[in-house]
Amino acid sequence: MSYPKLIIIFIFFGLSFAQRSVNDFIEPPAFDAAYDIFQGDKLQTTPDSISLVKGETKQITYTFSGNLTKAIKVYFNTTANNIRLNPNVFTISPNLKEGSLNATGLDVTSRTFIDVYKCEILDGSGNDTCPFNKTESFVRVKVIHSHAIEILVSVTGWIYFVAWSISFYPQIYLNWKRGSVEGLNFDFLVLNIIGFACYTVYNWLMFFDHSVQDLYIQKHERALIPVLTNDVVFATHALLACIITGVQCFFYERGQQKISYTCMGWGSILIAFSAISFAITIFSVIDWLQFINNLSYVKMAVTLSKYFPQVILNIRRKSTVGWSIGNVVLDFTGGSMDITQMILQASNTDDWSGFYGNPVKFGLGLVSMIFDIVFLIQHYCIYRNSDSDVSYDVVQTTDNSSTRTLTNPAETSTSTIESPTGHY
Known part of the structure; x- marks a missing residue:
């Protein structure tokens, strides 16, 4: 079976697999003593997360969803001294199952929590058992310097989402307009498809599969699920765009x-690593969370390697014709906005751990931007006069020599440069 067919099979296998629902196999977390008699009862919070500017106060409402026969005092505390609670206790009863407290920001922090400290059943028995799971009744609090900066964080996020989402279309349009994919490196395209196939499966399982989410929460207590709706949309859309570009390679002029x-x-x-990871997951050697983490490693490896073939092809052709500079500009815009967002978030909370605590995210974004700069220099500086639609039937790339045939539509003659034949 040919290599491109193997890739296509892998893609559709991944997409179909991502839609399956993995059966829950996570044991429930340990609850308070005697919690089993209140199974399903919760103290729900509204909202479950807030952002405060220093000195700002917001109200948090708690609602008990179960049945009560006696009044209960609920006491609260915080995991740090960055916020003040007033009051820090309220009473719920059979007739009043709702209470509220006010949180005031005192000092900037990227994350702290408001927790249920204890309960007191008001029957004189001294029983302090909470009729709900205390570990679930918490509120995330972030104290920031400015809401304006927080708005900029959101704006930059949407800019890079849009820029990255539409960055695939200039290449698709250019291929259609020219009726040719010459100048687009096939290695880059293949690696991109592999990377986004893995990234799509990762996002779908993390977003839709509750058992994977439970595994993540077990390993990252109180952390938010790191995949949002726009992540799922972007990954799926990117994969489809790459597949469309791949289909163009079968129908448009590609020389040899x-x-x-x-x-x-x-x-x-990369494919073997993904397949083996899937196999050992099926046999419970690793869990599903580790499986999708392995897929994310594949995406990282692709990002670090996929640009080299296109850079080398441009150098050996001495031209960027066929390689869409619009794609590069949009990719650079997205990358710069992504890093700008990280800087804004860090400066607004005085927390720069996103850079040194998660160097992979920052490093991959920086690598992409560096290659984008290389492409911009190639297009606008080094090969800026090579803007005619030059066609090369075969061009030596990363590992093979080949016969190169140059055809310039502006000329009536065709020149051929002979070199040892190879496979590109």
Whole structure:
């Protein structure tokens, strides 16, 4: 079976797998003593997270969802001294199952929590058992310098989402307009498809599968699920756009361009790693969370490697014709907005751990921007006069020599440069 067919099978297998529902196999967390008699009862919070500017006060409402036969005092505390609660206790009863408290920001912090400290049943028995799971009744609090900066964080997020989402279309349009995919490196495209296939499966399972979410919460207590709706939409859309670009390669003029041996080997390693991870997950050697984490490692490896073939192709062709600069500009815009958002978030909470605590995210974004700068220099500086639609039937790339045929539509003649034949 040919290498491109293997890739296509892998893509659709991944998409169909991502839609399956994995059966829950997570044991419930330990509850308070005697919690089993109140199974399903909760003290719900509205809202479950708030942002405060220093000195600002917001109200939090708590509602008990179960049945009560006696009045209960509920006491609260905070995990840090960045906020003040007033009051820090209220009473719920059979006739009044709702209470509220006010939280005031005292000092900037990226995250702290308001917790239920204890309960007191008002029957004189001294029983302090809460009729709900205390560990679930918490509120995330962030104290920031400015709501205006927080708005900018949201704006930059939408900018990079839109920029990255539409960055695939300039290349698709350019291929259609030229009726050719010459100048677009097939290695780059293949690696992109592999990367976004893994990224799509990761996002779908993390977002839709509750058992995976439970595993994540068990390992990252009180953390938010790191995948949002826009992540799922972006990943799926990106994969489909890459597949469309791949389909164009079968129908448009491509000369004798082929996938290089290096890409075949590297891509096979990435696919094999993903397939083995899936197999050992099925046999419970690793859990589903580790499986999708392995897929995220594949995406990282793709990001670090996919740009090199296109850079080398541009150098050897001495031209960027066929490689959409619009794609590069939009990708650079998205990357710069992503890093800008990280800077804004860090400065608004005085927490820079996003840079040194999660160097992978920052590093991958920086790598993409560096390559975008290389492409911009190639297009606008080094090869800025090579803007005619030049066609090369075969061009040496990363690992093979080949016969190169140059055709310039502006000329009536065709020149051929002979070199040892190879497979691209």
